[in-house]
Amino acid sequence: MLRWKTGRWGFNGLFGTLRSGPIHSRNGNDQRYVSDVSDFENRLQKNAKQRFKWAEREKVTAFRIYDLDMPEWPFAVDWYEGFAHVMEYPRRKQVRDGSIDEARIEVVRATAAALQMVPEKIFTKTHEKRPWGRGQYERLTTTSTLVNVKEHGLTFECNLSDYLDTGLFLDHRVTRARVRQEAKGKRFLNLFAYTGSFTVHALAGGAAETTTVDLSNTYCDWAERNFKLNGFAAGEEHRVIRADVLGWLEDARGPFDLIVLDPPSFSSSKKKMGRRFEVQRDHRWLIEHARGLLSPTGTLYFSTNFLGFELDARFKDAQPLDSLPGDFRRSVHQCWRFLGPVGVADGVDRSPARPARDHEHRKDQHPPKRR
Numbered sequence: 001m002l003r004w005k006t007g008r009w010g011f012n013g014l015f016g017t018l019r020s021g022p023i024h025s026r027n028g029n030d031q032r033y034v035s036d037v038s039d040f041e042n043r044l045q046k047n048a049k050q051r052f053k054w055a056e057r058e059k060v061t062a063f064r065i066y067d068l069d070m071p072e073w074p075f076a077v078d079w080y081e082g083f084a085h086v087m088e089y090p091r092r093k094q095v096r097d098g099s100i101d102e103a104r105i106e107v108v109r110a111t112a113a114a115l116q117m118v119p120e121k122i123f124t125k126t127h128e129k130r131p132w133g134r135g136q137y138e139r140l141t142t143t144s145t146l147v148n149v150k151e152h153g154l155t156f157e158c159n160l161s162d163y164l165d166t167g168l169f170l171d172h173r174v175t176r177a178r179v180r181q182e183a184k185g186k187r188f189l190n191l192f193a194y195t196g197s198f199t200v201h202a203l204a205g206g207a208a209e210t211t212t213v214d215l216s217n218t219y220c221d222w223a224e225r226n227f228k229l230n231g232f233a234a235g236e237e238h239r240v241i242r243a244d245v246l247g248w249l250e251d252a253r254g255p256f257d258l259i260v261l262d263p264p265s266f267s268s269s270k271k272k273m274g275r276r277f278e279v280q281r282d283h284r285w286l287i288e289h290a291r292g293l294l295s296p297t298g299t300l301y302f303s304t305n306f307l308g309f310e311l312d313a314r315f316k317d318a319q320p321l322d323s324l325p326g327d328f329r330r331s332v333h334q335c336w337r338f339l340g341p342v343g344v345a346d347g348v349d350r351s352p353a354r355p356a357r358d359h360e361h362r363k364d365q366h367p368p369k370r371r
């Protein structure tokens with residue numbers, strides 16, 4: 001159950017309501033102390049000092065500065081080439097009593113002060129519980145604040161205002177670099193490709209052919225813009241395919257030498273797919289099918305951000321990877337490498353159930369927890 005909000009804070013409105021120290025609930029009878037915002041500001045400033053130097057060495061202009069370092073300030077602050085993207089992770093109680101709204105105001109002011117920027121360049125998003133239905137990748141506004149960021153000499157278009165996510169998942173930077181290193185001369189497949197950032201790295205690494213698959217026209221177009229920004233073009237050798245990966249995999253033909261499989265935790269677009277996908281339940285089917293497309297010496301990277309995810313124990317040859325970039329404190333994803341087109345654990349059947357179509361789901365089935 002997740003719901004998202006988005007917003008940008010104007011300078012005047014912001015400073016009119018500033019406060020720090022004890023926070024009162026709306027009805028005023030539940031006073032409790034929350035950490036002074038100056039603790040957050042100091043931490044952010046300290047992190048930023050070290051992180052900006054690190055980013056210069058790493059040649060990246062989009063990176064994380066604060067990663068829920070202090071539980072009293074449940075925010076992630078990312079830098080995007082002169083802009084800040086602040087994601088809040090409120091607890092239910094904070095939403096109910098409104099304290100998160102006050103905390104957000106303080107955090108925006110403290111971020112502006114610590115990073116010496118105007119609040120107009122700070123974008124806030126809320127990650128909170130919401131019912132099934134609308135997807136994480138839907139548009140929230142049409143303001144379109146775009147910025148091109150750099151990652152190891154490559155350029156990526158990011159949109160800070162319109163969606164919950166910006167177009168570049170910073171936590172996958174290490175895996176993208178790995179793909180680039182391994183891509184030379186390879187046939188590369190990017191499944192659930194989003195804005196095609198893995199493909200851009202594969203292209204930069206010299207991939208011979210690339211196939212980029214995503215359900216969304218918006219993201220397929222965005223991927224093509226990212227190709228262009230880096231001097232590449234979609235075409236016969238570098239195909240961008242708008243398709244449901246689940247259906248596409250049923251008919252797909254390989255072989256591919258390098259595959260990235262990074263599905264969403266849930267996908268429930270009935271209109272487009274006619275079925276629901278849940279990574280915990282369906283990953284075995286997905287990995288099996290994608291792996292079936294590998295060349296004999298091929299490599300598949302599988303990654304998920306689903307909190308509490310457990311890889312099917314039958315995948316005995318899965319190699320867990322340490323893929324979290326240095327600017328992240330929390331383990332926000334898990335990633336494994338699979339070598340070769342072999343099935344799951346030796347001797348285990350090769351035909352796990354495919355993700356069910358919608359009418360096959362039981363009505364009383366409860367949606368699992370998501371973060």
Ligand SMILES: C[S@@+](CC[C@H](N)C(=O)[O-])C[C@H]1O[C@@H](n2cnc3c(N)ncnc32)[C@H](O)[C@@H]1O
Nearest residue numbers: 192193194214215216243244245262263264267
């Ligand atoms: C977790 S993101 C992938 C992130 C991407 N690998 C990256 O690192 O940039 C999920 C993507 O899956 C796409 N998607 C969701 N369900 C899909 C489906 N059934 N088939 C194809 N794409 C799907 C969404 O449009 C979104 O772009």
